[in-house]
Amino acid sequence: MKKRNLITIFTAAVLVVIFVLLLFTFQVRQSQVAVVTTFGKISGPPCSPGLHLRWPWPIQQVYKFDQRIQTFSDKFSENLTRDNINLIVSVYVGWRISDATNFLNSFPNGSIEAAQGQLQSLLTSAKSAVVGDHPLSDFVNADLQQLKFDEIQDQIEQTVQTELRTNDYGIQVEFLGMAKLGLPESVTEAVFTRMKSERQVLISQAQNEGRAEAIKIRANADRQANETLADAEAQAKQIEGQGVAEAAKTLPIFQENPELAVFMLRIKALQDSLNQRSVLIFDQRTPPFDLFNGVWTNAPNP
Numbered sequence: 269m270k271k272r273n274l275i276t277i278f279t280a281a282v283l284v285v286i287f288v289l290l291l292f293t294f295q296v297r298q299s300q301v302a303v304v305t306t307f308g309k310i311s312g313p314p315c316s317p318g319l320h321l322r323w324p325w326p327i328q329q330v331y332k333f334d335q336r337i338q339t340f341s342d343k344f345s346e347n348l349t350r351d352n353i354n355l356i357v358s359v360y361v362g363w364r365i366s367d368a369t370n371f372l373n374s375f376p377n378g379s380i381e382a383a384q385g386q387l388q389s390l391l392t393s394a395k396s397a398v399v400g401d402h403p404l405s406d407f408v409n410a411d412l413q414q415l416k417f418d419e420i421q422d423q424i425e426q427t428v429q430t431e432l433r434t435n436d437y438g439i440q441v442e443f444l445g446m447a448k449l450g451l452p453e454s455v456t457e458a459v460f461t462r463m464k465s466e467r468q469v470l471i472s473q474a475q476n477e478g479r480a481e482a483i484k485i486r487a488n489a490d491r492q493a494n495e496t497l498a499d500a501e502a503q504a505k506q507i508e509g510q511g512v513a514e515a516a517k518t519l520p521i522f523q524e525n526p527e528l529a530v531f532m533l534r535i536k537a538l539q540d541s542l543n544q545r546s547v548l549i550f551d552q553r554t555p556p557f558d559l560f561n562g563v564w565t566n567a568p569n570p
Contacts, residue, residue, distance in 0.1 A: 291324040296332065301368045303331045303378070314368040331378045333371065337364045340384055341447050342391045347399035355407060356450035357395050359424065362443040363387060371438030383439060387428075394427035407449060410467040421445050 295318075296302045302315040306328050315330075322328045341360040349355050365371045368378075375382040398420055406416040425444040432439050 292321055293319055294322055294330050295319055299334055299336050300332050301335050301365070302333070303368045303372050305329050305331070305372075310369055310372065331368075331372055333365050333368050333378055335365055335368075337362045337442050338380070339363075340387075342388050344448065344450070345392050345395060346452070347396050349399055349402060349404045349407070351403045353404040354452050355399060355404065356448075356452065357399060357446060358448040359391060359395065359421075360445055360447040361387065361391065361428075361441060363439055363441050365438055366440035367436075367438035369438065370436045374435070374437045383437070386437065387439065390428050390431050391424070394424045394431070397427060398423045405466075408451075410470060417446060 294302065296315050298317045300317065302320070304311055304315065304320075304322060306323070307326075308329075311328070322330060339360060339362045342358060344356050344358045346354050346356050371383070372378045375386070401423075402416065402420060405414060406420065409415050421444055425441055428444070429441055432441065
């Protein structure tokens with residue numbers, strides 16, 4: 269019986285200790301930050317991760333906030349572009365609590381839902397302002413190089429960041445991008461017509477560039493052909509001149525001895541006919557084969 273009483277007392281003591289710890293201490297995780305209020309007013313800076321002491325409620329109350337990035341997509345909203353086209357835009361946002369004290373002061377009980385509602389309102393205003401500064405061609409264009417999605421997203425993000433800092437909401441946007449982009453049915457046909465027109469302009473531009481390049485290539489080819497012909501004519505004239513010069517050297521000799529000239533011409537014709545192995549059947553009386561006259565008759569008998 270005495271042993272059983274000791275166990276009961278020990279168990280009760282442990283429970284009391286646990287209860288006291290729960291009342292007078294609190295634990296903050298690595299991904300959290302905590303703000304302690306005393307009689308409804310913030311007392312001291314935010315608490316870092318670890319074990320901390322506190323007075324039990326209703327003297328003090330602890331508000332814990334997750335400091336990890338939280339994401340959400342805002343609602344579709346219609347916005348007029350600079351050229352008065354109705355555009356439907358939705359963005360996604362990654363945000364986190366940057367200052368837990370300001371966050372608790374800005375939203376009742378540090379409500380995440382209230383913070384996202386305020387962020388939604390800021391996004392709606394920022395989208396309306398930024399979209400109104402851009403024509404529809406910055407959002408929808410047949411030429412990808414003329415799209416300005418990155419620039420528009422940066423402008424919306426900077427506008428929201430400025431509002432958050434100005435009002436000390438304790439929120440910081442980490443990233444922002446366009447989630448969806450749409451057009452009302454009333455303007456879809458007009459947009460498609462414009463896209464076709466822009467595409468036709470690009471096609472015409474490409475065709476004109478192709479024709480210009482073809483003209484350039486043909487001009488270069490004609491120039492090179494003319495240069496080649498001119499070089500060939502110059503070389504032909506040079507060779508012709510050399511031939512005339514060589515002929516001029518031998519002309520006086522042939523003029524003094526015309527028979528020698530005729531003989532040389534006949535020898536040259538005979539050489540040309542014997543350039544390849546061949547069997548010749550000829551009349552010895554036909555020039556230049558008449559050179560063989562007397563050759564066979566004067567040849568010794570075998």
